[in-house]
Amino acid sequence: MRNSPNSSPKLMRHDPLLIPGNDQIDNMDSNVKKYDSTGMFHWCAPKEIEKVILTRSEAAMTVLSGHVVVCIFGDVSSALIGLRNLVMPLRASNFHYHELKHIVFVGSIEYLKREWETLHNFPKVSILPGTPLSRADLRAVNINLCDMCVILSANQNNIDDTSLQDKECILASLNIKSMQFDDSIGVLQANSQGFTPPGMDRSSPDNSPVHGMLRQPSITTGVNIPIITELVNDTNVQFLDQDDDDDPDTELYLTQPFACGTAFAVSVLDSLMSATYFNDNILTLIRTLVTGGATPELEALIAEENALRGGYSTPQTLANRDRCRVAQLALLDGPFADLGDGGCYGDLFCKALKTYNMLCFGIYRLRDAHLSTPSQCTKRYVITNPPYEFELVPTDLIFCLMQFDHNAGQSRASLSHSSHSSQSSSKKSSSVHSIPSTANRPNRPKSRESRDKQKYVQEERL
Structure with missing residues (x-):
């Protein structure tokens, strides 16, 4: 059975139970649908972190395409940034199981172990211990075939000099953009036009509204890899794009990286909060975009237990x-x-x-x-x-x-x-x-x- 370019990747590993193939995915989607107790997110039984860790050789043998690569800087002493908030919208239950994009974290295993308690209930998550600055690690996870690469850092608050707080994220972004790739890998059809939301399969029927989202045959340079980089200081956006001729004093929202969606700054949240004051309908849109949907039950569950519980698929929860x-x-x-x-x-x-x-x-x-x-x-x-x-x-x-x-x-x-x-x-x-x-x-x-x-x-x- 041929995989669609944007569907969940079929991972060629020795243990078929850890990462299922297409037949198993179809079976899981039709018979073993599991969601959290609120029915808002896909859920699975807690997994030990050792079961999702990939070595570099295993990752290199894996055929990953249309996935999400999360490059995270952090160590055993770094503050937790809450990776669950990033994963939850990508595991929203209004996507079918086979539409979920595989998520691969690249970073320090010591840091990811501390975050794992909030991630172990989400399906299709893998970890490659390493560093986002290592090109070998990036090639192992097929960075050129991903649908999106997200660059985050948990070390930003550990640096007193504000101008250096974003140095790791900026270096990782520039490192990826300067990479070159073999054109022969084009058979897997890398996405070079930006992030495609889960479920937006380019193999849709000709008369489907989402049909026609084309992919170029391959990506031969890292400049075409879809990347979004988190920044603490707005002024550092000038270092992200070497081809950008914006004035260094230009406001963030007028810069090319922000307009193209390749940079995100914490200050953006402030403007969103201001917008909700003048139009309360904006909050509904933001909630849909950022959380994948939320209910009072879900918010109470996270506030009280800080974890998602599995639940039975009842008509009430499936309605969500x-x-x-x-x-x-x-x-x-x-x-x-x-x-x-x-x-x-x-x-x-x-x-x-x-x-x-x-x-x-x-x-x-x-x-x-x-x-x-x-x-x-x-x-x-x-x-x-x-x-x-x-x-x-x-x-x-x-x-x-x-x-x-x-x-x-x-x-x-x-x-x-x-x-x-x-x-x-x-x-x-x-x-x-x-x-x-x-x-x-x-x-x-x-x-x-x-x-x-x-x-x-x-x-x-x-």
Whole structure:
């Protein structure tokens, strides 16, 4: 059975019980679905840390693709940063088991042992003891084939000089960007266009809204690896991108690394808190983006016990899976292709909402999309809440909130499965049901278009 590029990697290890193959994953997804007691997250029985540790040789023999690499700096005396908060959204129950991305931690085993008590109940987690500055360790975990590389440090508060607090993260980021890779590995199809949310499988049917998210054959340079680096001091963002010609005094939110999503600073949380004061609906969006969803029961459980408990799959807990999740829509092909070439964002917003019950809230655009000649640059930047008349281009990716099950909330579009979708579903290669394309539908009357525009403007003001 062929793995889809974005599905859980099949790990070729000697112990099939630790990391299951595709057949075992299918069986687990259909018969042994386990969630925490609130039904909000995937859960598994506690595992000893020794069972998830990979040696460098084992990692090198492992075929990892479409995974998440977490580079962590820390030691036995470092303060805990709470890696569970990073893992929880990637293990949200509104993703099917086979859609979960494998997470590989690269860092000091002494530090990870201290964090492991909060991580041992999450499935598909591995550890490679080493250092994020070692290229051998990075190559062993196929850093060039990951969907995202996250660089964190627990040592930032141990340094008195504020200008040096981010030195480890910056060095790790620059080290990865300067790496070169063999083009022959392209068979595994590395992702060079940025992070793909869990469940967004590029092998989706042609008429699926998420179809068309293309991967380049391979990544030959570390510059194209999707990386996000945590910074303590905003001013240090100037050292992350050697090609960036921003003024060193430029505010963080105006810099290229921040706009492209490759840098995150603690100060961003302050602005988010301020935004919630003026619009309480923002808190719901932030909660969905940051936590993968939260309930009072979950918050009380973590506050009281600081751990997730396994629970039986009752109708009440399984109902918690039916919540929205973040997705990226491609405009290159699929039902939105007609709007991708010169269409208006407002028309896309209305079509996605009325036909597929999807709420669009931003555009992920190639940096050089405006150039008349093709560019090799794969950097993208985010455009939030564009105006109605904002023109779209075919290479745009659209950030949106989609339902757990497209067909469950489908009210206006007919529900039918094509033979292609049935085949994909049987292989567990996509979590998205087939949705008939509406590209051939006749154009709506202008009066209706004006009503849609008026509704969009009203929602934008809210």
